[in-house]
Amino acid sequence: MTDAFSSNSEAVLQRSVNVSTIAAGSYGGHLVELYQIVETCHFVTSHQFKKVTLQFPDKLLCDAVPVSAEIEKETKAKIFVLGDTFCCVDEVAAEHVGADCIMHYGASCLCPSRRLPLLYVFEKRPIDIQQCATAFKELYPDCQINLSNLFSGFLWKFLCDMYANVVVSILKADGADLIQDSFLGSDNLDLHDGVNIKFGRQFCVKEGQSIDDYSMFYIGQEGLTLTNFMMAWNHCAFSTFNPETSTGQMKRYYVIERAKDAGVVGILVGTLGVANYLTIIEQLKDIIHKAGKKSYMFAMGKINVPKLANFLEIDVYVLVACPENSLLDSSEFYRPVVTPFEMELACNNHREWTGVYATDFRDLLPGMSFIALIVNGAC
Known part of the structure; x- marks a missing residue:
């Protein structure tokens, strides 16, 4: 007698599911471009990796199957998807399957990794450059202001003739490879300026200045990354542009709580x-x-x-x-x-308490300071 509330268990086990390899992803875009499949496949084949692990955050995990299938098809490597969805790279889980490398997708804390070759792949989402530039001009009518531009190399190229004091952040992952805008070359970097490295980002600020002398323009959705920056650089004025809503606004972070005494x-x-x-x-x-x-x-x-x-x-x-x-x-x-x-x-x-907040625990270790590292030399 068939149970009216359930189907035959054997039919479920034998059921086939059709998955199109590369179609529309979780953001409605083409996965080849969104996840930069061509570049990632080159990373695998150029190093002749045979076992590759992919690590996705929760919100991108729905694209893991088509992305891994396409990479496996193009490279002939064996692909494993890690169950860890943290922003930190899970090298331990990758070593359990004998992986040759890790490819980490989406947002990341960019903390140093040492055990395996690592590639960071950031989503290449569309953005309305004209609206972003318009919001930028409305928030910063003074063209002489010192500005640090987070995640927006394309915007620097769009506004550099008008704003002379804009510094672009460049991703700098210690011990890892990453894919970022290729046109950000030495034109934006003055070899005589100070190199400021913090949270996996590199800035070349003007000589004689520190990061506290700059305002921050952040492109992206609000979240822990923005909160982290605002707490660490709490002397800087922040403004944001959200590509999803195409809106820009000024931001402030007022409250920093201290730890309470406890037994x-x-x-x-x-x-x-x-x-x-x-x-x-x-x-x-x-x-x-x-x-x-x-x-x-x-x-x-x-x-x-x-x-x-x-x-x-x-x-x-x-x-x-x-x-x-x-x-x-x-x-x-x-x-x-x-x-x-x-x-x-x-x-x-x-x-x-000096007003400087350290979110990276490594800044608390002997020999480190609570402020961004300013050193002289080439970028």
Whole structure:
């Protein structure tokens, strides 16, 4: 007798699903262009990689099957899609399948990776350059203002004759390859200017100036990346242009909370791939102990409210993760979740609030500073 509420189980197992290799993607665009298939295939074939792992964020995971099928067809390499959807590169999972390299798609914290060859692939979405330029001019009528232009090499080329003091950010992934605008050459870089490297971005600011002397124009949707920049460069005025809505606006970030005193601290390990994460964990354990507190360490993958609610003896958590994942909204959590910087402010009497916020825990390590690195030399 057939159950009216279910189909035959064998029919489900034998059912075939037709997947068109390259069609319209999650944003309605052509996947070959959106995911830069030609460039990624060249990366694989030029290095003769045989096993390739692809890592997608949650919102792009729906395109993983057609993208991997096209790359496999063009390169003859064996393709694996990683289950980890964090912005940090999961080199450990890639090594489990004996991968020769990793290709990371979408937004990334651009933290250094060391174990495997790595290629960052950013979505090449369409943008209305004319509307972006119009918004830029409305937000910055003064053509002499110092401006740092995030993610917008094309805009610099469009406005460079009018604005003399615009500096373009160039992606600089330590230990990795990446695909970015090829026309951004030495014309935008003055070899006598200061090289400013922060969060995987490189700026060549004018000689005698720092990044704090510039305003920031950010192109992209609001999210953790923008929040991270605004907290780290909180002396800079920010404005944004959203390509989805074609709107520009000024932004401010007012509130930076300090870590509260606590008797028992939970150290949340939110990364296994960011360089020096073990060092900052030991440093946190040391300052927590010297402040007369107890600490416990937790490694639990993706953090959520039910997981942390199981440990009622913990007064506050400190999250060790990449700069973007460190900025966790803990308003719904039973206990607050703070960054390593906030925990050091609470525990270390030698750390004083100066108005500069460090979202990258590596800035807390000995020999580092809380401001962007300014060095002299060629870009």
